[in-house]
Amino acid sequence: xxxxQQMERTFTVILLAxxxxxxxxxxxxxxxxxxxxxxxxxxxxAASGYSLWSLYASKEIxxxxxxxxxxxxxGLALCTLVSLIVNFPRP
Numbered sequence: 541x542x543x544x545q546q547m548e549r550t551f552t553v554i555l556l557a558x559x560x561x562x563x564x565x566x567x568x569x570x571x572x573x574x575x576x577x578x579x580x581x582x583x584x585x586a587a588s589g590y591s592l593w594s595l596y597a598s599k600e601i602x603x604x605x606x607x608x609x610x611x612x613x614x615g616l617a618l619c620t621l622v623s624l625i626v627n628f629p630r631p
Contacts, residue, residue: 547598551591555612558587562616569623572631581620588617
């Protein structure tokens with residue numbers, strides 16, 4: 541297995557974990573558990589930030605083969621941010 545395949549597998553696992561955390565964020569926000577919602581949102585931002593920084597550091601952030609990872613991490617961070625700003629979902 542080459543270096544790119546290993547990196548792609550690692551980032552795919554991180555992306556799937558972040559999707560689970562985002563769904564958990566939406567559930568917690570719907571029930572009105574503010575402290576847990578904030579912690580899970582911070583985990584989402586940290587995972588996206590770390591992954592985007594790692595893609596940038598490895599010079600893969602805008603390459604065609606890694607663009608889906610860049611869009612996935614950026615999209616989840618953006619969805620979390622917009623959800624925090626508009627306070628959706630709320631109890």
